[in-house]
Amino acid sequence: MKKVLGLTGNEAVALAAKQCDVDVVSAYPITPQTIMVEKFSEYVANGEVKTEFINVESEHSAMSACVGASLTGARVFTATASQGLALMHEMMYIASALRCPIVMGVANRALSAPINIHGDHSDMMGSRDCGWIQVYVENSQEAYDSVIQAFKIAEDPEVLLPITVNLDGFIISHCMEGVEVLEDDAVKKFLPERKTDFKIDPDKPLTIGPLCLPDFYFEFKRQQEEAMKNVPSKVKKVGIEFGRLTGRTYDVLHTYHVEDADAAIVCLGSTAGTARAIAEKMRKEGEKVGVVKVMLYRPFPAEEFRNAVKHLKALAVLDRACSPGAPAAPLGSDVKTALYEMEHKPKVFDVIYGLGGRDITPTDIEDIFNCVLQTAETGIIEQPVMFVGVRE
Amino acid sequence: MSTKEKPGWKSLPIAAIIPEPGSSMKYKTGDWRAFRPIIDLEKCTGCLLCWIYCPEPAILQMEKKVKVNYDFCKGCGICAAECPVKAITMAEEGAK
Numbered sequence: 001m002k003k004v005l006g007l008t009g010n011e012a013v014a015l016a017a018k019q020c021d022v023d024v025v026s027a028y029p030i031t032p033q034t035i036m037v038e039k040f041s042e043y044v045a046n047g048e049v050k051t052e053f054i055n056v057e058s059e060h061s062a063m064s065a066c067v068g069a070s071l072t073g074a075r076v077f078t079a080t081a082s083q084g085l086a087l088m089h090e091m092m093y094i095a096s097a098l099r100c101p102i103v104m105g106v107a108n109r110a111l112s113a114p115i116n117i118h119g120d121h122s123d124m125m126g127s128r129d130c131g132w133i134q135v136y137v138e139n140s141q142e143a144y145d146s147v148i149q150a151f152k153i154a155e156d157p158e159v160l161l162p163i164t165v166n167l168d169g170f171i172i173s174h175c176m177e178g179v180e181v182l183e184d185d186a187v188k189k190f191l192p193e194r195k196t197d198f199k200i201d202p203d204k205p206l207t208i209g210p211l212c213l214p215d216f217y218f219e220f221k222r223q224q225e226e227a228m229k230n231v232p233s234k235v236k237k238v239g240i241e242f243g244r245l246t247g248r249t250y251d252v253l254h255t256y257h258v259e260d261a262d263a264a265i266v267c268l269g270s271t272a273g274t275a276r277a278i279a280e281k282m283r284k285e286g287e288k289v290g291v292v293k294v295m296l297y298r299p300f301p302a303e304e305f306r307n308a309v310k311h312l313k314a315l316a317v318l319d320r321a322c323s324p325g326a327p328a329a330p331l332g333s334d335v336k337t338a339l340y341e342m343e344h345k346p347k348v349f350d351v352i353y354g355l356g357g358r359d360i361t362p363t364d365i366e367d368i369f370n371c372v373l374q375t376a377e378t379g380i381i382e383q384p385v386m387f388v389g390v391r392e
Numbered sequence: 393m394s395t396k397e398k399p400g401w402k403s404l405p406i407a408a409i410i411p412e413p414g415s416s417m418k419y420k421t422g423d424w425r426a427f428r429p430i431i432d433l434e435k436c437t438g439c440l441l442c443w444i445y446c447p448e449p450a451i452l453q454m455e456k457k458v459k460v461n462y463d464f465c466k467g468c469g470i471c472a473a474e475c476p477v478k479a480i481t482m483a484e485e486g487a488k
Contacts, residue, residue, distance in 0.1 A: 097407060097408075098407050099406055099407040160406065198405075198406070198407075198409055198411070205413035206409055206410060206411050206412075206413065207409065207410035207415065208407070208408075208409055209408070210408055210410055214395070215395045215398055216398070216404075219399075219400060219404050220401070220404070220407065222401040223401050223404070223406060223407075226401070
C-alpha cells in the first residue's frame, strides 16, 4: 500500500537522507535549510540512525568535514543555503575534484546584500562552476525522490561527483505537501551500501590531494569533465529504475505540451508548476504553448534540450538569478549556447524574475506566454533580457 | 621528461591520487636550488643545529658530523644561517 506523509520540502529531504542510511552528516544551520539538518539531528538523538553527526562552527568546516568523511568511503550528506553555500564555495571545488560523492540539499535563497532570506537561485548559480552535479526539484515529492536517486548517481564509479538537490527556499522548503514515501527496505534495496575503489585506509596508505603544477593539473580537470559527460545517461538510467519502483520516472528534462507547441517557457524548480497550470489554461483557449522544466542543470543536457525544442519558434527562459553584466542570466546563457549550433533554432529571450523571493504570479506567467507567442509569430525579440515583477 | 611526454588524463589515477605511499622520495627537488650549502668539516662541531632546522630534511647525520643530501636540498640557506660556528657557506649553483 502507498504510504503518504505530510512533509515540507526540508523534511522530505531529511527523511530521504535517513532512509539512504548515511554514515556522516556535517552541517551548519542556515535559513531556509535549517530544518533539513535539524530534523536529521533528531533522528540521531533518537537513535533512529547510526549516522555520525559532526557539529561544526561554519559551512566551510562542514564541507571540509564532509570531504574528509567521504574520502574514507562513507556515505555523506549535508545541506546549506545562501551565505552558507557561498562560504562553502572553496571546499566545493575540492569535493568535486577529489571525487567525493557527497549529496547536499540546498534550499535556494538570495545572497546578501541587501540581506534577504527568501528564495531565488543566486546562491547555487554563484557556485555553478564548482564541478557539482546540480538537480532542481519542483515540489516536496521531487525533493524526496531526488535525494534517493542522487546518492545512486553520485556514487556510480563512472561518475563519482558530488551533487546538490536544489529546492526553492520557503516555496518548497517550507511548504507542506503529501509526499509518497518508500519503505526503508525498498530504499535499501534500491541503494545498496556505498562501495569505493579508493579510500583513506591506514592499512593501505595513499596520497590524496597532492600539489599538481602546470604539468599535471589540467589532466585532472579533464577527468572531471569526462565524469560530467557520463552523468545524463546515469540520471536517466537511475530515473527509470526509480520509476519501476515508485511509478515516478525521472529524466534530465520534463516537457509539458511541448511536442506540438509554437512557444514554450523554460524554467527551473517550483515555477514549472505555475507555468504548467497556465499552459493548460491557455491550451484550452487554443494557444500552442508548452513548458520545459530543466531538472538536471549541471551537466546541462544540451543534446536532449535541442531535441526537445528543435521545432519550436520561440522560448522564454526564466531565470531566478542574475549575472550582472552578462549577455543573459545563467539558464538563458546555457539555453542559448546549447541552441547555437542548430541551423534552425527557436528565438530565445531571457526573463529575470523572482529575486529575493518576489512572487511570480499566474498573471506574470500568462504575460510571459503572450510575449513569447508574439515572438513566435513575428520572429522579433522585443527585449533580449526582460525583468518581470520589478518596480520601475 | 617534458610535459608532452607525461601520462595523459586517461591513464592517470582518478582525482590525482597517488596510490603508492612514500613516493615523494622519487620527486627530487635538488634542481630547485639556486645556492648550495657547503659544509666545512674542519669547522663543524657536529652540534646538529642544521639537522634540527633543515625543513626538508636534507641534512644527513653522519657518525660525528653532517652532510647535505643534494638530491633534496632546495638551497634555502637556513642551515648556514643557524650554524653557530659558521661552518656552512652558500655558493651559487653553476658559478665558477
